[in-house]
Amino acid sequence: MITFAHRGARTLExxxxxxxxxxxxxxxxxxLESDAWLSADGEVVLVHDPVxxxxxxxxxxxRSTAAxxxxxxxxxxxxxxxxxxxxxxxxxxxxxxxAAGPMVRLARTHGAADxxxxxxxxxxxxxxxxxEAPDVRLVHSPGRGKVVGTALERLAADLAADGIDALNLHHxxxxxxxVSLLHRFDxxxxxxxxxxxxxxxGMLRIGIDAIYCDRVDRMLAAVGEWxxxxxxxxxx
Numbered sequence: 001m002i003t004f005a006h007r008g009a010r011t012l013e014x015x016x017x018x019x020x021x022x023x024x025x026x027x028x029x030x031x032l033e034s035d036a037w038l039s040a041d042g043e044v045v046l047v048h049d050p051v052x053x054x055x056x057x058x059x060x061x062x063r064s065t066a067a068x069x070x071x072x073x074x075x076x077x078x079x080x081x082x083x084x085x086x087x088x089x090x091x092x093x094x095x096x097x098x099a100a101g102p103m104v105r106l107a108r109t110h111g112a113a114d115x116x117x118x119x120x121x122x123x124x125x126x127x128x129x130x131x132e133a134p135d136v137r138l139v140h141s142p143g144r145g146k147v148v149g150t151a152l153e154r155l156a157a158d159l160a161a162d163g164i165d166a167l168n169l170h171h172x173x174x175x176x177x178x179v180s181l182l183h184r185f186d187x188x189x190x191x192x193x194x195x196x197x198x199x200x201x202g203m204l205r206i207g208i209d210a211i212y213c214d215r216v217d218r219m220l221a222a223v224g225e226w227x228x229x230x231x232x233x234x235x236x
Contacts, residue, residue, distance in 0.1 A: 001204065001208070001210065002190075002209065003028075003213070004032065004210055005021075005024030005213070006192075007034060007035075008023065008032060008033075009021075011214055016074070016075075018075050018083050024216050025088060031210070032090050035048045035093040035095050036103055037095050039061065039062070042102065045066055045074050049061075052072040086112035090107075091139070091212070092119065094120050094125075101132070103118070104132070104136055114136070118133075118137070120138070120141060121146075130162060130163045138164050139165060139166040139168045140166070140168065147167075156187060160185040167188075168191075174189065174191055174206060176205075179207045180207070188209040189209050191203045194213050195213055197221070200222035201222055
């Protein structure tokens with residue numbers, strides 16, 4: 001189970017900042033989650049929205065240099081690796097397709113390519129990325145409710161054939177049967193927005209491989225409860 005700290009320890013430090021990432025790892029998260037854009041000077045920067053704000057000041061990410069964005073607390077991916085090392089899984093929501101190449105090169109430079117999980121909703125883009133970067137992990141992340149009514153076995157077969165590593169769904173879209181189906185095709189099952197203890201334990205019960213949570217303390221406490229219970233299964 002990979003415990004991804006969503007945008008770092010965002011309930012304790014400003015989200016998507018080095019302080020939030022440091023805190024999440026110090027508190028025991030196995031992975032970090034962030035979002036990637038490309039700055040005007042070609043740096044991969046970690047921020048969720050296309051526009052950043054501080055007080056009355058604002059800046060559009062794609063039109064600002066990394067140094068300008070740093071004044072808003074936006075770190076570069078290079079800063080993350082230099083500050084926190086590479087001994088963790090890193091899940092990145094690819095907001096700007098142009099950031100993919102530089103992001104992969106940075107991960108390779110820091111010996112972290114096999115622990116970089118790039119999340120993309122567009123399957124054609126995923127196929128292109130697989131041919132360009134065979135050494136990173138790719139995650140199909142279609143959004144909430146987007147697989148309801150889909151022929152799931154065909155989807156799993158297609159993802160496996162394309163060399164995709166995982167499917168990332170909202171926790172309410174997962175069932176034990178769907179997780180088992182994914183595993184039959186050697187795909188991993190990731191669940192996002194898993195915030196409450198009962199939901200975290202529910203995901204553990206059905207065999208989810210990774211969860212994304214805002215509350216690192218709650219996430220790790222629930223996983224610890226699960227691991228410490230007889231047979232690894234605390235009561236419902």
